[in-house]
């Protein structure tokens with residue numbers, strides 16, 4: 001059995017173009033299955049709308065991290081960079097309902113000072129969030145692509161999220177937050193560096 005957490009990171013070359021026609025037909029079918037009339041006035045445009053929404057919500061399937069993680073070399077900064085509280089919206093692959101929260105992403109650049117723009121860290125989170133996901137894989141993918149593409153000496157990614165599949169249905173535990181982390185390189189081998197990152201993540205807001 002394949003391990004769903006370690007699902008291969010399919011690149012955009014492995015993913016066919018979004019099939020609007022097929023998505024619309026599927027939504028029409030789903031509406032019929034729940035006992036609705038897909039032809040009634042209020043629902044007539046819904047399949048097309050949902051198809052467009054899903055194209056947007058899964059756009060990360062058709063993007064590669066190299067597309068967003070462009071690098072710049074000229075700052076000569078080789079110490080920790082951390083962006084915290086990056087807003088996150090993703091979709092749980094088990095129920096196709098959202099999970100939402102924040103990501104904290106930090107890295108220690110390569111000695112060459114190979115760094116990326118701050119917004120690119122948020123774009124990277126978005127890229128992996130806009131796929132059917134589990135929180136663990138999302139966390140891992142963000143960490144691993146930073147290590148690889150930036151040759152970072154260390155990376156920490158912490159994601160705190162609320163899963164609507166646990167809130168609006170099923171076990172119904174509003175407010176329960178799931179926290180996942182992925183720690184790589186120096187952040188793993190040096191407890192002092194990791195403690196510094198965690199202190200920055202948890203320092204008072206505002």
Ligand SMILES: Nc1nc2c(ncn2[C@@H]2O[C@H](COP(=O)(O)OP(=O)(O)OP(=O)(O)O)[C@@H](O)[C@H]2O)c(=O)[nH]1
Nearest residue numbers: 092093094095133134135136163165166169170171
């Ligand atoms: N590990 C992990 N589990 C998740 C994530 N998102 C949703 N789940 C869980 O996936 C599980 C799916 O369990 P199943 O028993 O197959 O499905 P279900 O009958 O709908 O489960 P309930 O939600 O307990 O009603 C549930 O326990 C969800 O809470 C995630 O990001 N990571």
Ligand SMILES: [Zn+2]
Nearest residue numbers: 092094095165
């Ligand atoms: Zn779910």
